[in-house]
Amino acid sequence: MDNTADVIIIGGGIIGSATGHYLAKKGLKVYLFEKDYLTAGSTGRCICGIRQQFSTELSIKVAMESLKKFAFMHEELEHDVEFHQGGYLFLSHSEEKTETYKKLIVIQQKMGLDVSYIGVPEIEKLVPGISTVDLLGGAYCPSDAQANPFLVVHGYVKTIRKNGHVFDHTEIKAINTDHGRVTSVTTDRNVIYYAPIIVNAAGPSVSDVALMVNLDIPVYPERHEAMITEQIERFFDMMIVDYRPDGCYFNQKWGKGSIIGCYTPIPVKPGKDTGTSFAFAKEMGRRMARLIPKLKNIKIIRQWSGSYSMTPDGNPIVDCTDIEGFWIVGGMCGHGFMLGPEIGWIAAEHIIDQSCPYDMSTFALNRDFSSKEVMK
Ligand SMILES: Cc1cc2nc3c(=O)[nH]c(=O)nc-3n(C[C@H](O)[C@H](O)[C@H](O)COP(=O)(O)OP(=O)(O)OC[C@H]3O[C@@H](n4cnc5c(N)ncnc54)[C@H](O)[C@@H]3O)c2cc1C
Numbered sequence: 001m002d003n004t005a006d007v008i009i010i011g012g013g014i015i016g017s018a019t020g021h022y023l024a025k026k027g028l029k030v031y032l033f034e035k036d037y038l039t040a041g042s043t044g045r046c047i048c049g050i051r052q053q054f055s056t057e058l059s060i061k062v063a064m065e066s067l068k069k070f071a072f073m074h075e076e077l078e079h080d081v082e083f084h085q086g087g088y089l090f091l092s093h094s095e096e097k098t099e100t101y102k103k104l105i106v107i108q109q110k111m112g113l114d115v116s117y118i119g120v121p122e123i124e125k126l127v128p129g130i131s132t133v134d135l136l137g138g139a140y141c142p143s144d145a146q147a148n149p150f151l152v153v154h155g156y157v158k159t160i161r162k163n164g165h166v167f168d169h170t171e172i173k174a175i176n177t178d179h180g181r182v183t184s185v186t187t188d189r190n191v192i193y194y195a196p197i198i199v200n201a202a203g204p205s206v207s208d209v210a211l212m213v214n215l216d217i218p219v220y221p222e223r224h225e226a227m228i229t230e231q232i233e234r235f236f237d238m239m240i241v242d243y244r245p246d247g248c249y250f251n252q253k254w255g256k257g258s259i260i261g262c263y264t265p266i267p268v269k270p271g272k273d274t275g276t277s278f279a280f281a282k283e284m285g286r287r288m289a290r291l292i293p294k295l296k297n298i299k300i301i302r303q304w305s306g307s308y309s310m311t312p313d314g315n316p317i318v319d320c321t322d323i324e325g326f327w328i329v330g331g332m333c334g335h336g337f338m339l340g341p342e343i344g345w346i347a348a349e350h351i352i353d354q355s356c357p358y359d360m361s362t363f364a365l366n367r368d369f370s371s372k373e374v375m376k
Contacts, residue, residue: 005031005164007351008185008195010172010209012036013043014149014337015329016201017156018344019351020164026352030164031193033185035171038157041203043149043337045274045306047226047260049239049251050338051088051144052113055104055374058362059315060111063335066342070147073341077155081147084254086237088144089126090375091291093134093244100374101139108141115141127236129294144239146254149337156344175212181324182213197351199327204272204307206330213323218369219331221307223269225280226262230299233257240291248287259298263287264334276303308334314373318347319365327351328365333373 007023009016012034020030034040050070052063073081092098101117108115118140120132126140157166167187174186175198184194202209204221232252239251250261263284281303289296311317311331316339320327329347332339349357361367 001165003192004194005029006195007031007197007199008033008193009199009201010185011041011201011203012038012153012157012166012168013041013201013203014153014340015203015332015343016199017153017160018340019199019201019329019347020160021156022345022348023351024159024163026348027163028352030160031195032157032160032164032166033170033172033187034166034168035188037168038166039150039153042306042308042332043153043203045226045304046149046337047249047251047262048146048149048253048337049088049144049249050146051141051239053088053090053104053108053115053139053141053144053375055107056315056362057107057111058359059373060108060113061358062339062342062346064111064113066339067143067145069341069345070145073147073152073155077152077158079151079155081151081155082254083145083147085143085145086239086251086254087140087142088239088241089123090139090241090243091123092136092138093242094136097243098136104374105139113141114143115139126238127240127292129235129292131291131293140238142238146239146251152340172209172212175209175326177213177323180322182326197325197327199329199347199351201329203330203332203336204309206309206328210328213326215321215323215326217317217328217331217365218312219309219317220270221272222310223271223273223305223307224262224264224334225276225284225303225305226260227281227284227300227303229259230301231257232259232298242287242291246287248284248291250288258301259288259295261288272307274305276305308332309336312369313371316343316363317365318343318350318360318363320350321365
């Protein structure tokens with residue numbers, strides 16, 4: 001194996017592996033570097049939800065296209081990725097939320113999404129035993145889904161390996177440039193690998209990697225804890241999202257019956273620390289049982305944490321930079337798994353053709369970050 005590739009990718013999560021998969025499919029020789037094991041970052045720590053309910057046309061389109069790619073993934077990657085369309089249900093406990101969801105549903109339906117606002121009786125049928133205290137209704141999209149991130153990433157890297165190489169347990173320590181363009185990377189073993197294109201897909205470390213070429217980008221890591229319960233008989237099919245300040249989100253794993261979930265703490269916790277807390281386990285149990293009282297005695301069997309890579313407006317960054325050949329594909333916030341397949345495809349198209357498959361200004365590096373993704 002020589003030290004030169006067409007493209008070097010830094011990061012072995014869904015974003016790096018999906019981008020590498022689509023580049024490799026076009027015949028490029030890709031070298032992907034992962035400092036730990038594949039999926040060791042946020043990707044292996046997510047709760048596996050795939051939804052299409054977003055608030056901007058671009059995010060909705062990317063999410064819908066991504067879902068299509070998930071749906072055919074078992075054929076494309078030639079193995080099952082545990083994809084299951086059980087839907088997403090965003091609960092509303094206030095008039096304000098109901099109004100927001102109804103407004104967004106108009107945009108989402110216009111784009112062809114099978115989403116609708118449903119009332120409490122229908123919710124009770126979909127989630128037997130759900131508490132109806134303060135419940136007004138919810139935004140329900142039955143085609144939203146779940147899949148297994150480990151199986152997805154391992155499928156994507158199979159394609160990269162056909163013509164390139166995956167270097168796990170290999171950290172990139174420096175990105176080398178010459179006259180304003182990237183030339184190579186230096187690993188923690190002090191080996192240099194060369195490529196005219198380097199993609200920064202380092203997830204919560206995307207800003208640290210950008211700093212290797214003195215680029216300051218607006219992405220910061222935010223800690224999130226998560227948990228999974230013992231297996232119980234399946235009684236609901238969708239991701240339930242309770243966006244109240246003390247709400248939570250969880251779904252029941254397809255085929256297995258465990259409930260997997262998390263919540264966003266207030267105030268949010270910045271950083272990349274992967275420790276866990278008893279406070280989270282206790283509070284998550286309380287929040288789930290408030291929504292579905294029969295979950296009161298269910299046992300949490302594992303907990304962990306990971307980081308979102310947050311941008312100020314809640315949308316990703318998919319763009320080239322002023323340093324020739326250096327690309328940023330990051331800032332996925334809490335949506336990188338669900339958006340990953342389409343983001344990887346877009347990034348690959350963008351890199352190969354130097355043109356966007358569709359208007360990507362919402363994901364540009366130098367955009368105005370003052371707007372906000374409402375469904376974040
Ligand atoms: C608790 C939790 C729940 C979530 N739930 C969902 C969900 O239900 N649905 C959803 O779509 N998203 C969810 N997310 C968000 C999702 O996990 C992320 O958006 C997504 O995984 C980001 O993928 P990535 O490839 O950009 O980053 P990562 O998966 O973090 O991959 C980046 C990789 O880069 C590597 N790396 C960093 N620096 C270097 C270096 N210098 N050299 C080599 N390698 C390096 C890291 O080790 C890491 O493996 C959740 C996240 C968390 C934490």
